[in-house]
Amino acid sequence: MNLSLSCKPPLRALLVAAGLACAAFLPAAYAATPAEMLAGYTAQAGAPAVPARGQQLFTSRHGGEWSCASCHGAVPTRTEKHASTGKSIAPLAPGFSPERFTDVAKTEKWFRRNCNDVMKRECSAAEKADVLSWLMTLKP
């Protein structure tokens, strides 16, 4: 966010305030840490995350052809391969791939797509919280 601070002080303060207010309503396309993202999901869910539930969700096929694990591995700490294309997929666990879960828009996009692929619906905030909390328990 680029704020021009070359205006007169009262105007500048107004601009800063307006900018901050706008930031609150920015589309979720900003950088974060996994912990911040988890906090966001648990806040939306209104309940604490349960890592064990997240692992279950991740490894189940939910009555379909694929599970999350089909492409990411049952314990996503290694480079895996896409189930159809063979393309290599970096480890999903943030402890093994530092760039994971640091871009809200990217994370939301992949949750939308992949939950649809696996579960034929979007994941709820609680489910995202569970999965992320489990992934964060995986340390090198």
Place this chain on the structure above:
Amino acid sequence: MSFQLHSTVHQVLFGLLAAIGISHTAQADGDKRMVPLLPKYKQECAACHVAYPPGMLPAPSWKRVMTNLPQHYGTDASLDPAAVNELGTWLNANAGTYKRVREEPPQDRITRSAWFIRKHDEVSAATWKLPAVKSAANCAACHTRADKGDFDDDNIRIPK
């Protein structure tokens, strides 16, 4: 005087021909003059598979691909409308226009184009099934520089 004119005209024509020859991006294989890939294309369209050179499909095929992203060859590859627009525009501008690519292949699959099948007719059925290959869509399994858009014969290594 007329001799001079012819010479100049010939020079100009030759120059034009050379310029056209150099700038005409013909086949995708062995052609080092690749269309540079839009960074957003690499970012959004090469997460699951290699970034297919836009010249490998005609514009109507790309249009259908971009319209059907939520049902993208068995998976949900949906994108926000702005991204769909930007990528669609770029694909349309860089789609294949060379004769063999004018065909819209079945299901808009590059691997079902007549030219693709012809190019790969020496690859055995067993090779396609190798775990290291898995699918004809997995160009990089054998084309070691597919990620750079280089499908030159010199850079092929078929796994065992």
